[in-house]
Amino acid sequence: MTKVYEVDRLIRHGHTDPAGIVYYPRYYEMINETVEDFFRDVLNLPFGHLHLEQKRGFPLAHMETDFFAPSRCDDIIRFCLTISRLGNTSVTFDIKAVCGDEVRLRARPTQVYLDLQTMQALPLSETIRTRCADYLSPTHDKE
Amino acid sequence: MTKVYEVDRLIRHGHTDPAGIVYYPRYYEMINETVEDFFRDVLNLPFGHLHLEQKRGFPLAHMETDFFAPSRCDDIIRFCLTISRLGNTSVTFDIKAVCGDEVRLRARPTQVYLDLQTMQALPLSETIRTRCADYLSPTHDKE
Amino acid sequence: MTKVYEVDRLIRHGHTDPAGIVYYPRYYEMINETVEDFFRDVLNLPFGHLHLEQKRGFPLAHMETDFFAPSRCDDIIRFCLTISRLGNTSVTFDIKAVCGDEVRLRARPTQVYLDLQTMQALPLSETIRTRCADYLSPTHDKE
Amino acid sequence: MTKVYEVDRLIRHGHTDPAGIVYYPRYYEMINETVEDFFRDVLNLPFGHLHLEQKRGFPLAHMETDFFAPSRCDDIIRFCLTISRLGNTSVTFDIKAVCGDEVRLRARPTQVYLDLQTMQALPLSETIRTRCADYLSPTHDKE
Numbered sequence: 001m002t003k004v005y006e007v008d009r010l011i012r013h014g015h016t017d018p019a020g021i022v023y024y025p026r027y028y029e030m031i032n033e034t035v036e037d038f039f040r041d042v043l044n045l046p047f048g049h050l051h052l053e054q055k056r057g058f059p060l061a062h063m064e065t066d067f068f069a070p071s072r073c074d075d076i077i078r079f080c081l082t083i084s085r086l087g088n089t090s091v092t093f094d095i096k097a098v099c100g101d102e103v104r105l106r107a108r109p110t111q112v113y114l115d116l117q118t119m120q121a122l123p124l125s126e127t128i129r130t131r132c133a134d135y136l137s138p139t140h141d142k143e
Numbered sequence: 144m145t146k147v148y149e150v151d152r153l154i155r156h157g158h159t160d161p162a163g164i165v166y167y168p169r170y171y172e173m174i175n176e177t178v179e180d181f182f183r184d185v186l187n188l189p190f191g192h193l194h195l196e197q198k199r200g201f202p203l204a205h206m207e208t209d210f211f212a213p214s215r216c217d218d219i220i221r222f223c224l225t226i227s228r229l230g231n232t233s234v235t236f237d238i239k240a241v242c243g244d245e246v247r248l249r250a251r252p253t254q255v256y257l258d259l260q261t262m263q264a265l266p267l268s269e270t271i272r273t274r275c276a277d278y279l280s281p282t283h284d285k286e
Numbered sequence: 287m288t289k290v291y292e293v294d295r296l297i298r299h300g301h302t303d304p305a306g307i308v309y310y311p312r313y314y315e316m317i318n319e320t321v322e323d324f325f326r327d328v329l330n331l332p333f334g335h336l337h338l339e340q341k342r343g344f345p346l347a348h349m350e351t352d353f354f355a356p357s358r359c360d361d362i363i364r365f366c367l368t369i370s371r372l373g374n375t376s377v378t379f380d381i382k383a384v385c386g387d388e389v390r391l392r393a394r395p396t397q398v399y400l401d402l403q404t405m406q407a408l409p410l411s412e413t414i415r416t417r418c419a420d421y422l423s424p425t426h427d428k429e
Numbered sequence: 430m431t432k433v434y435e436v437d438r439l440i441r442h443g444h445t446d447p448a449g450i451v452y453y454p455r456y457y458e459m460i461n462e463t464v465e466d467f468f469r470d471v472l473n474l475p476f477g478h479l480h481l482e483q484k485r486g487f488p489l490a491h492m493e494t495d496f497f498a499p500s501r502c503d504d505i506i507r508f509c510l511t512i513s514r515l516g517n518t519s520v521t522f523d524i525k526a527v528c529g530d531e532v533r534l535r536a537r538p539t540q541v542y543l544d545l546q547t548m549q550a551l552p553l554s555e556t557i558r559t560r561c562a563d564y565l566s567p568t569h570d571k572e
Binding site for chain 4: 304305314338351352353
């Protein structure tokens with residue numbers, strides 16, 4: 001049974017534009033923060049420790065996003081994360097953001113495990129791979 | 144001959160993270176600002192006028208982005224915009240961001256022409272369609 | 287006994303700069319969000335309702351801020367809000383942000399109650415005045 | 430004769446909120462970018478070089494800001510920088526932002542010259558002191 005990692009976000013005044021809806025770059029902050037929360041809570045890798053102590057990072061290589069319906073100030077959006085692909089050096093997340101029954105957006109970021117000193121990709125550690133496996137979708141992309 | 148709309152952006156301290164590279168949501172601000180500049184300079188539709196006077200907008204429906212190489216503070220990045228598809232109510236832009244000879248990212252946002260009062264899609268006006276046509280790539284997606 | 291309104295914020299990767307410390311405009315987002323949370327939780331005035339339904343706002347007129355020590359990714363900062371002055375049409379907040387025993391910053395924003403349609407200042411309502419009074423510091427500035 | 434360092438900024442869609450006016454944390458980004466531009470253009474110290482090569486920074490210690498009138502999308506705002514105080518290890522800037530004849534805001538950030546490895550304040554170098562002196566207001570605060 002695939003686990004789903006979920007985190008709620010309040011849409012704030014500062015996220016929204018003169019049309020009263022979320023200015024889309026703010027959504028990418030929320031998407032990145034969802035992955036940051038998953039790293040801290042599930043992989044036990046807070047981003048401060050990862051970047052400043054381990055000198056490693058997970059920069060974005062590819063992103064696909066569909067926006068289905070707008071969000072407004074004071075909406076509470078649930079970001080639901082699974083994993084659609086565990087590569088040798090990368091992870092592809094599948095994140096749906098919903099408000100009640102309405103799907104607001106779906107994002108699929110592929111992020112690469114990187115040594116920040118050499119800027120070379122690193123194989124995912126066994127710990128990362130094992131902990132991510134619980135969140136791997138049954139319909140995940142086979143390598 | 145397809146026209147290319149180009150605009151330069153300076154990478155600033157505030158765009159970058161503890162790894163010294165651009166925090167990716169800042170790129171989406173730059174991508175959106177490139178489209179905003181195209182609307183003002185080419186379509187003669189500054190976003191303030193479009194949103195506040197015409198009560199229309201061009202929210203994002205779909206985005207694909209590839210990130211090829213990181214950018215650092217003080218880099219000057221050229222954002223080069225063409226159009227890959229002119230739909231009935233939407234435009235798909237194709238934006239390459241380069242620093243010298245190096246392609247840093249490629250983004251393909253599809254944005255929908257919207258009546259902000261009814262939140263219904265609108266057919267692109269003849270003026271928008273004609274002005275966009277100059278930037279339509281010869282290899283554009285045929286409908 | 288003056289009440290103190292408190293809210294915790296996690297310092298995130300995206301708040302920090304190449305020096306590994308918070309890029310200061312992000313602190314102003316957190317300061318504004320603390321006031322936004324106070325409006326929702328204490329005044330029962332969520333910013334979406336205030337701006338979009340009531341067509342009123344509380345824009346900033348004056349801000350003084352002291353920064354005492356830097357914050358880093360993964361720090362949890364407690365924002366502690368009291369009120370130092372209740373004017374006829376404005377409120378001056380006094381916000382201290384602490385991490386453990388260390389005071390990181392102190393901000394004193396003065397915000398004006400405004401009719402967004404006329405852009406004229408409005409007298410604070412009795413409800414706002416009464417609910418704010420619980421948070422008024424005993425050493426508040428007398429009018 | 431005091432020099433004034435001036436730089437223009439376009440107010441963009443993404444700077445503005447549902448009231449159609451600038452969300453104030455975006456102003457602090459512009460204020461910081463004005464100082465960043467002054468460092469690059471006048472002090473010959475681009476922030477990337479300063480932070481990543483020299484391992485030095487100029488973090489904010491104190492800020493006072495007055496907001497006089499709101500700004501809207503497509504406004505072009507001129508940020509005009511002088512210096513009101515040259516301390517031993519710090520600089521206090523005086524930045525007025527105007528649109529045509531209207532003063533929109535005035536900001537007075539005090540920033541401290543810092544060794545990022547020891548987090549200790551450094552005396553301003555002779556080069557910084559000399560170049561800043563041209564911009565020192567005749568009514569500057571005497572030490």
